[in-house]
Amino acid sequence: MITVKKFRAGCLKLTILDEIIAKKKDEIKTLTGQTFQPVAYEPVPTFQSLVAASSQMNIIAEIKRSSPSRGAINTTVDPADQAKRYEALGAKAISVLTDQAFFNGSIEDLIQVRKTVRLPILCKDFMIDPVQIDRAKAAGANIILLIVAALSDAQLAELYQYAVENDLEVLVEVHDEEEMERALRLEPEIIGINNRNLKTFEVNLATTERLASMVRGMKTILISESGMKQQGDVIRVRNAGANAVLVGETFMRAENLEETFKSFQVSLFQNIN
Ligand SMILES: O=P(O)(O)OC[C@@H](O)[C@@H](O)c1c[nH]c2ccccc12
Numbered sequence: 594m595i596t597v598k599k600f601r602a603g604c605l606k607l608t609i610l611d612e613i614i615a616k617k618k619d620e621i622k623t624l625t626g627q628t629f630q631p632v633a634y635e636p637v638p639t640f641q642s643l644v645a646a647s648s649q650m651n652i653i654a655e656i657k658r659s660s661p662s663r664g665a666i667n668t669t670v671d672p673a674d675q676a677k678r679y680e681a682l683g684a685k686a687i688s689v690l691t692d693q694a695f696f697n698g699s700i701e702d703l704i705q706v707r708k709t710v711r712l713p714i715l716c717k718d719f720m721i722d723p724v725q726i727d728r729a730k731a732a733g734a735n736i737i738l739l740i741v742a743a744l745s746d747a748q749l750a751e752l753y754q755y756a757v758e759n760d761l762e763v764l765v766e767v768h769d770e771e772e773m774e775r776a777l778r779l780e781p782e783i784i785g786i787n788n789r790n791l792k793t794f795e796v797n798l799a800t801t802e803r804l805a806s807m808v809r810g811m812k813t814i815l816i817s818e819s820g821m822k823q824q825g826d827v828i829r830v831r832n833a834g835a836n837a838v839l840v841g842e843t844f845m846r847a848e849n850l851e852e853t854f855k856s857f858q859v860s861l862f863q864n865i866n
Pocket residue numbers: 655657717718740766787818819820821839840841842843
């Protein structure tokens with residue numbers, strides 16, 4: 594048996610994303626054939642309707658216990674409490690990392706958040722099979738993430754369609770020009786530009802500046818994801834064309850969450866703030 598470590602040591606260049614996807618395939622074997630008990634909840638507005646009604650930077654606030662790039666972030670967080678705080682501050686959606694093996698999250702975290710907030714919830718996971726979408730929906734998710742770098746065109750189209758048929762909103766995530774072109778073929782309503790390269794972990798806000806021009810003039814919601822540390826970062830991606838940001842670590846570590854959060858709610862009209 595050849596381990597991942599040995600692969601990595603060799604010149605096959607297995608990335609962390611490859612490792613995560615390999616692990617997901619095992620997980621999917623245990624999910625296949627299961628039925629998921631739907632969690633009951635009051636209807637919530639769509640993320641798209643909340644963004645359409647807003648003139649402020651739209652914040653998706655994330656529950657993130659730890660990550661492969663940053664290690665432990667906030668492992669003892671109570672997801673429901675944290676989500677309630679985000680909601681009270683004006684978040685437009687809550688993102689819950691449900692991957693266990695690499696991010697210490699769980700679908701149970703999402704269920705706890707579902708029972709607490711009336712906001713749309715993004716199930717943040719590495720989706721490669723419809724069964725994961727079934728599980729996310731049953732847990733009460735309203736939005737799912739599709740990472741273009743982790744999927745073939747055929748998988749991307751299939752999972753996108755499956756999610757839409759299941760009344761879910763889809764965040765299509767890209768990191769470079771080629772991925773953006775693949776994403777745009779789906780004509781998605783929501784695109785996320787991840788400033789973090791999932792293969793190298795490098796974070797660079799210039800990624801948003803580079804790729805945002807490819808969607809200019811379309812009515813697509815454009816989310817700048819990862820690496821937002823201070824207000825200047827949010828203004829920078831706003832000026833590039835983002836109308837939403839996805840923030841994890843900075844909020845999970847914030848000593849004064851209210852102050853940090855409010856400072857990110859900049860006007861969407863350029864050159865104000
Ligand atoms: O903690 P940050 O740097 O604020 O990042 C949040 C979010 O963008 C990040 O968690 C993320 C974006 N896309 C992902 C895909 C998988 C796992 C995690 C992510």
